Amino acid sequence: MAIIEITALKKQYGGNYVLKGIDLHIEAGQIVGYIGPNGAGKSTTIKILTGIISDFEGDAIVLGMDVRNNPVEIKQQIGYIPEQAALYDVLTPIEYLRFVGKLYQLEDGMIEKKSQELLRLFDLSEKANTRMNGFSKGMKQKVLLISGLIHNPDIIFLDEPLSGLDANAVILVKEILAQLKHAGKTIFYSSHIMDVVEKISDRIIIIDKGQVIADGSFETLKNNAHQGSLENIFTSLTGSSELHQNTAEQFIDILKS
Amino acid sequence: MDKWILKFVLFLAKQLAGKGVDFERLRIITETKILMDRRRVYLNWRQKQQKENSNPLLITLLLYGLFGAFAAAIIMTMQSLMGGMIFIHSYLLFMMTMTMITDFSSVLLDTTDNQVILPRPVNSRTLFIARLVHILVYLLQFTIALALVPLIAIFFKYGSLTGMASIATMLLTVALAVFVTYLLYAFILRFSNEQKVKDIVGYFQVFMTVFFAVAFQVIPRLTDMNILSTEFHIHWYSYLLPPVWMAMLLESVHTHQLDLPHAVMSGMALSIPAITFWLMIRYLAPSFSRKLSALNNDSAGSKIAATALAQPKGLSEKLSAITCRSKTESAGFEMVWKITARDKGFKLQFYPSLAYLLVFIFVFVFKSGQDVQTLWQKLPGTKMFLFFVYLCILSIANSRIFVEFNENFLASWIYQSTPVLRPGEIISGGLKALLVKFYLPVYAILFSFGYYVWGNGIIDDFVLGFFNNILIFLVTASFTEHYLPFSRQTNTKQQSGRFAQVMLQMLIIAALVGLHYLVIQVDWLIYLLIPVSAAGCYFFLKRIQELPWIKISF
Numbered sequence: 111m112a113i114i115e116i117t118a119l120k121k122q123y124g125g126n127y128v129l130k131g132i133d134l135h136i137e138a139g140q141i142v143g144y145i146g147p148n149g150a151g152k153s154t155t156i157k158i159l160t161g162i163i164s165d166f167e168g169d170a171i172v173l174g175m176d177v178r179n180n181p182v183e184i185k186q187q188i189g190y191i192p193e194q195a196a197l198y199d200v201l202t203p204i205e206y207l208r209f210v211g212k213l214y215q216l217e218d219g220m221i222e223k224k225s226q227e228l229l230r231l232f233d234l235s236e237k238a239n240t241r242m243n244g245f246s247k248g249m250k251q252k253v254l255l256i257s258g259l260i261h262n263p264d265i266i267f268l269d270e271p272l273s274g275l276d277a278n279a280v281i282l283v284k285e286i287l288a289q290l291k292h293a294g295k296t297i298f299y300s301s302h303i304m305d306v307v308e309k310i311s312d313r314i315i316i317i318d319k320g321q322v323i324a325d326g327s328f329e330t331l332k333n334n335a336h337q338g339s340l341e342n343i344f345t346s347l348t349g350s351s352e353l354h355q356n357t358a359e360q361f362i363d364i365l366k367s
Numbered sequence: 368m369d370k371w372i373l374k375f376v377l378f379l380a381k382q383l384a385g386k387g388v389d390f391e392r393l394r395i396i397t398e399t400k401i402l403m404d405r406r407r408v409y410l411n412w413r414q415k416q417q418k419e420n421s422n423p424l425l426i427t428l429l430l431y432g433l434f435g436a437f438a439a440a441i442i443m444t445m446q447s448l449m450g451g452m453i454f455i456h457s458y459l460l461f462m463m464t465m466t467m468i469t470d471f472s473s474v475l476l477d478t479t480d481n482q483v484i485l486p487r488p489v490n491s492r493t494l495f496i497a498r499l500v501h502i503l504v505y506l507l508q509f510t511i512a513l514a515l516v517p518l519i520a521i522f523f524k525y526g527s528l529t530g531m532a533s534i535a536t537m538l539l540t541v542a543l544a545v546f547v548t549y550l551l552y553a554f555i556l557r558f559s560n561e562q563k564v565k566d567i568v569g570y571f572q573v574f575m576t577v578f579f580a581v582a583f584q585v586i587p588r589l590t591d592m593n594i595l596s597t598e599f600h601i602h603w604y605s606y607l608l609p610p611v612w613m614a615m616l617l618e619s620v621h622t623h624q625l626d627l628p629h630a631v632m633s634g635m636a637l638s639i640p641a642i643t644f645w646l647m648i649r650y651l652a653p654s655f656s657r658k659l660s661a662l663n664n665d666s667a668g669s670k671i672a673a674t675a676l677a678q679p680k681g682l683s684e685k686l687s688a689i690t691c692r693s694k695t696e697s698a699g700f701e702m703v704w705k706i707t708a709r710d711k712g713f714k715l716q717f718y719p720s721l722a723y724l725l726v727f728i729f730v731f732v733f734k735s736g737q738d739v740q741t742l743w744q745k746l747p748g749t750k751m752f753l754f755f756v757y758l759c760i761l762s763i764a765n766s767r768i769f770v771e772f773n774e775n776f777l778a779s780w781i782y783q784s785t786p787v788l789r790p791g792e793i794i795s796g797g798l799k800a801l802l803v804k805f806y807l808p809v810y811a812i813l814f815s816f817g818y819y820v821w822g823n824g825i826i827d828d829f830v831l832g833f834f835n836n837i838l839i840f841l842v843t844a845s846f847t848e849h850y851l852p853f854s855r856q857t858n859t860k861q862q863s864g865r866f867a868q869v870m871l872q873m874l875i876i877a878a879l880v881g882l883h884y885l886v887i888q889v890d891w892l893i894y895l896l897i898p899v900s901a902a903g904c905y906f907f908l909k910r911i912q913e914l915p916w917i918k919i920s921f
Binding site: 160161162181182183184185186190192195196197198199200201205208209210212213214215216218241257258 | 705785
């Protein structure tokens with residue numbers, strides 16, 4: 111049974127459609143990479159599926175519930191980690207996780223225990239009681255990841271989850287995503303890092319200008335596009351690579367002049 | 368004004384600095400920095416609504432000029448030269464040190480130079496001179512703003528010779544202020560990390576804002592100034608006070624007399640600022656820059672900080688368990704409790720408004736012109752205690768608006784991504800935190816004072832007032848726009864909404880105070896009104912708790 115079901119999803123801002131009719135059918139237990147150029151509508155789709163945006167056209171069913179009618183029930187069972195997410199950084203990680211955990215209605219003792227242990231796994235034990243305003247982007251990103259997973263959600267939505275993380279943390283997060291999949295979770299994430307998407311996704315969806323332009327496993331996409339890597343597939347679908355080359359040449363010419 | 372001063376200082380630098388300095392680059396660096404200075408939001412100006420292209424620096428300078436006018440008035444009325452001169456130099460020393468610490472700290476502690484200028488082809492001597500020129504321009508414009516009117520007063524009252532000499536002593540005082548600031552920063556940097564420095568600067572800023580708020584109200588009202596006529600006597604500790612040296616120097620210039628104390632102090636006045644300035648440029652400034660450039664990439668100090676900060680279950684967790692009925696509400700409670708203690712933006716707005724309490728007491732109860740002694744004796748016979756009952760609610764009600772704002776308002780996405788069924792509970796949790804944290808202690812202090820003056824008779828009034836204040840707080844919260852805590856951008860404050868809100872608040876306060884005043888006449892009525900008021904609090908709290916998402920503004 112589909113865990114996410116989108117039919118004819120449209121979204122407009124002031125008469126301008128950013129999503130022009132999207133149909134998706136996602137099975138439980140998959141890792142879905144959702145990619146597209148800037149402004150393609152990735153974040154909007156994720157915000158609709160997580161119940162944050164409620165005025166849209168079409169239907170969106172998550173975990174068998176309509177996101178328009180049951181946003182709170184859905185939010186309880188999904189995790190969301192937005193792109194370039196801000197957090198209240200005058201709090202310490204422990205305090206912030208306690209705050210978020212309470213919004214998820216978790217027990218105090220459980221929040222405390224889980225936070226300490228998850229922070230330890232991310233090498234943040236020493237910083238657990240330090241205010242986050244001195245933290246690097248990667249450290250904050252780790253806290254955000256924990257805050258989106260602490261209530262053990264069934265579906266996890268991630269917008270650019272790897273940005274700002276160092277190489278070791280990227281490997282760790284990739285491994286965590288793989289383990290979450292093993293545990294039967296569904297992961298829906300967007301990223302610009304093509305080789306990561308290529309390696310970990312069961313299914314890749316490419317959207318451009320509010321429409322799905324490619325959908326399938328990496329193998330399928332490769333066969334259809336006759337290209338070797340996801341990066342090449344992506345540029346061939348969303349813009350011509352000759353155009354990029356041309357722009358780069360002009361850039362050099364201006365520098366020389 | 369800054370452009371002219373820059374031209375002047377650049378001209379001086381060209382004459383003095385000599386070889387190794389690239390003047391085109393020096394000019395463009397300092398011009399850019401001064402442009403940025405103008406756009407920086409200044410401390411005294413930050414609460415007010417601000418237009419994009421206004422010049423906050425100019426307004427700050429005008430404000431300082433106004434302070435200077437007060438100082439000039441004091442010089443004119445003061446009989447002794449010594450008293451006036453000690454006053455003006457203390458004032459200058461205090462104001463310049465505070466300005467350096469609160470506003471200029473962002474420039475002194477700025478490490479972006481390391482990334483922006485150091486990678487470019489600019490030699491280190493040029494950069495050093497550029498920093499110096501920048502600091503000089505900044506200091507000169509503040510010095511002029513602060514000292515211009517007092518200087519005119521000195522020229523007018525004591526003649527041009529003393530006037531000229533006082534220009535020199537004022538510049539020496541400014542040099543001392545710079546030294547004191549540098550010494551303070553070097554000291555803090557020596558023992559802690561960048562974050563600590565910023566925290567300490569934050570405390571100074573809160574102190575300064577409170578100081579300005581109170582000084583603006585109180586100083587003009589101090590018509591009875593006994594200090595103005597006191598004679599000055601030299602004590603041993605006078606030798607430790609820089610303003611006394613400067614005043615002594617000016618006195619010998621004015622009277623053409625030079626006994627031993629005058630000679631010693633004049634010598635100190637001239638030599639010590641020079642020595643400290645030299646020490647600063649020679650030793651302090653270079654090590655300061657080194658420390659600063661190390662600030663960016665180090666995290667050495669933070670480990671110690673981590674263990675030091677590790678805390679057991681805090682006060683807010685315990686209190687939220689007592690006062691809140693749901694998890695969502697206690698999340699709001701703890702968050703507001705913690706962030707109000709740490710967010711500089713909140714502290715800078717709230718504490719001055721709390722300081723206004725003192726001003727109100729001063730203005731309403733101890734009106735100037737009346738003898739404090741007789742007022743004090745008459746007090747128990749009056750109904751003045753009503754002031755003490757209802758005084759604090761204005762400040763406390765302000766805190767409710769301040770917690771809606773935060774520099775980091777984008778972080779409020781978290782409210783929407785989590786399964787919050789009743790956002791009103793987050794708001795009510797926050798309101799409870801404000802009441803417990805600020806209202807209870809302030810009211811307790813006011814009650815202690817009232818009890819000390821009026822005795823047992825006013826206990827019931829304070830009980831009724833206790834609930835009435837909470838009622839005012841909750842009613843205004845319930846009838847105005849609802850925002851989740853820390854979810855609004857700091858600069859988009861809408862004045863129109865504010866005004867209506869204040870009017871509504873005043874109306875309710877007036878009604879309740881009036882009612883309370885009537886109740887005083889009839890003994891038993893108050894015991895009837897206490898439960899009514901308490902029930903009203905409960906009703907409005909419920910109303911806020913049950914607010915649905917559609918009633919929340921973003």
